[in-house]
Amino acid sequence: MDWLEQELQSALARKEPPPGFAEEVAETVEEETPGPVRKVIAWPSRTTRGWLAAAAALVLMAGGGWGYRWHEGMVAKRQVMQAFAIAGGQLNHLHRHLKEVSQ
Numbered sequence: 001m002d003w004l005e006q007e008l009q010s011a012l013a014r015k016e017p018p019p020g021f022a023e024e025v026a027e028t029v030e031e032e033t034p035g036p037v038r039k040v041i042a043w044p045s046r047t048t049r050g051w052l053a054a055a056a057a058l059v060l061m062a063g064g065g066w067g068y069r070w071h072e073g074m075v076a077k078r079q080v081m082q083a084f085a086i087a088g089g090q091l092n093h094l095h096r097h098l099k100e101v102s103q
Contacts, residue, residue, distance in 0.1 A: 044052065
């Protein structure tokens with residue numbers, strides 16, 4: 001085992017806390033806690049949850065519609081590129097044929 005592994009092992013080894021550590025932590029927590037602990041976040045009312053659900057559904061539908069339109073656009077792009085490739089191949093074939101005939 002090299003020195004780095006020994007250093008890591010000694011640094012990460014379990015060590016017992018000093019006596020009275022738990023009491024010090026408990027006192028510190030009691031000093032820093034302001035009165036009774038309250039809820040930080042309350043659940044929204046039923047009406048608000050309904051509006052939030054409706055807004056989320058609207059956003060999902062709009063996003064889904066955009067995604068569908070993007071997909072359709074990509075399909076159309078692929079079809080146009082394939083048509084250009086076929087037309088280009090046919091034009092090259094025709095060009096070679098005309099060259100042979102003219103010679």
